Amino acid sequence: MSNYQHTLVLLTCFVLAQSLHANDDALSTQAMMAPPTQSWITNGGNFFNQRFSPLDEIDRTNVAKLKGVWRAQLNGSGVGPPFSGEAQPIVHDGVMYLITGADDVFALDIATGAIKWVYESGLDPKISTICCGWTSRGVGIAEGKIFVGRLDSKLVALDIDSGAEIWSAQTASWRDGYTITGAPLYFDGMVITGFAGGEYGVRGLIKAFDADTGDALWTFHTVPGPGEIGHDTWPQGSDAYLRGGATVWHTPAVDPELGLIYFATGNPAPDFNGAVRGGDNLFSVSVVALDAKTGQYQWHFQEVHHDIWDYDAANPVVLFDIEHEGQSRKALAHAGKTGWVYILDRVDGTPLYGIDEKAVPQEPRQLTAATQPYPRGEAFAPQALEMPIYGYKTVNDGKIFTPYWDEPLPIRPSSFGTAVWAPSSYDPSDHSLFICGLDLIGLFVGGTIDGTEPQSQYLGGQFIFDNIRTGIFA
Numbered sequence: 001m002s003n004y005q006h007t008l009v010l011l012t013c014f015v016l017a018q019s020l021h022a023n024d025d026a027l028s029t030q031a032m033m034a035p036p037t038q039s040w041i042t043n044g045g046n047f048f049n050q051r052f053s054p055l056d057e058i059d060r061t062n063v064a065k066l067k068g069v070w071r072a073q074l075n076g077s078g079v080g081p082p083f084s085g086e087a088q089p090i091v092h093d094g095v096m097y098l099i100t101g102a103d104d105v106f107a108l109d110i111a112t113g114a115i116k117w118v119y120e121s122g123l124d125p126k127i128s129t130i131c132c133g134w135t136s137r138g139v140g141i142a143e144g145k146i147f148v149g150r151l152d153s154k155l156v157a158l159d160i161d162s163g164a165e166i167w168s169a170q171t172a173s174w175r176d177g178y179t180i181t182g183a184p185l186y187f188d189g190m191v192i193t194g195f196a197g198g199e200y201g202v203r204g205l206i207k208a209f210d211a212d213t214g215d216a217l218w219t220f221h222t223v224p225g226p227g228e229i230g231h232d233t234w235p236q237g238s239d240a241y242l243r244g245g246a247t248v249w250h251t252p253a254v255d256p257e258l259g260l261i262y263f264a265t266g267n268p269a270p271d272f273n274g275a276v277r278g279g280d281n282l283f284s285v286s287v288v289a290l291d292a293k294t295g296q297y298q299w300h301f302q303e304v305h306h307d308i309w310d311y312d313a314a315n316p317v318v319l320f321d322i323e324h325e326g327q328s329r330k331a332l333a334h335a336g337k338t339g340w341v342y343i344l345d346r347v348d349g350t351p352l353y354g355i356d357e358k359a360v361p362q363e364p365r366q367l368t369a370a371t372q373p374y375p376r377g378e379a380f381a382p383q384a385l386e387m388p389i390y391g392y393k394t395v396n397d398g399k400i401f402t403p404y405w406d407e408p409l410p411i412r413p414s415s416f417g418t419a420v421w422a423p424s425s426y427d428p429s430d431h432s433l434f435i436c437g438l439d440l441i442g443l444f445v446g447g448t449i450d451g452t453e454p455q456s457q458y459l460g461g462q463f464i465f466d467n468i469r470t471g472i473f474a
Contacts, residue, residue: 043183047254048319051425070113077104117163138183149180169214177202194248201458204246218295222246230282245269246284264313272446273460274366299349305369310415311337337417339381363403380474381418414442437472
């Protein structure tokens, strides 16, 4: 029997202690706003996506003494080359809820590791429009239900005690390129989810559903259509916007007081051929705020205009309150693939710290934007080559925003960026933001026409990388 036949979960003594009793208060808005101490009831630790706990029993003096206390075998779910394990477990009332890359959900006793129930998704193995591995980043919890977003674009509600299906909604079609990889967000009677699929030429969107019934409540398209704010940043008289990408990979953050949700969007499509989508291509590579109840647009900030480098804003946004210039401000931070952190006022989206529009090199065939946003201060990752790469021409020292066409050019950072899906964390006690990133040089080439066949990738070029990659913790 292969040692890799089963998926294993290792529970150590730093897992948050189980909550004492299940009740409405334990999953209330107030509970989901608080830093987690007894449970982990939202994907981001709290509605602000801070992923921080004030627990301090484990520190540098005793961390070496941590050890496993049980191990669970998950029936071989999510094992093999197509799958990856990227999910944040939910912990509530003595139970851990964990989803695998196969979208199977396991409820585990937190004290023993015993499996209490299993939900088997039965995903069609023929699903062919998954970009970057079969994966899920977690589930949602509220109202006695576990909410599951699946790779076939179904949104499912399970009974929290048995795992039985309560309702199922076919929210979109994987045959059209849409898949759900992010953990659904529960807020105020709604289940909110984004959709992946930019590499298959979808029109990005985020939807809200009734948590009781699964009925659709609102839809916001992250690529605006005719008559909508931002449509003038796409070619007019063209259907390019219908395949414009700008997908939402991760779980939004919430400010219940303002009644707003916040998320960041993916790259425009096709990734590497800007010639077919002239303009800034809103709301791609942007932080976006919506009215949570209605899905109505409130504000946006675009990190990369007319992106041709696949610098999609894949990292979850983080909310926090700070003192700035003598005033208390509601802030938002987003760690971009560019290597900068964008710090904004989450009331209106204006930068709290200077971000300057600067002229950048041009490539007319790519219809490149004349300027790009440059946050003041240091980047948390390299943004230029230190030396040429043998066998490749160097242009502009391989700096960020260097344009290219049909000849591979080394540019830093790569399309894998610096901060990608691995979430950032914020410590409100000392206002520190922690980023898990990557340093990797990309070899950019584009300007091609593809994606003309159903369920084929719509890239306009190729993903090519240098062989050396380095992890970054900033």
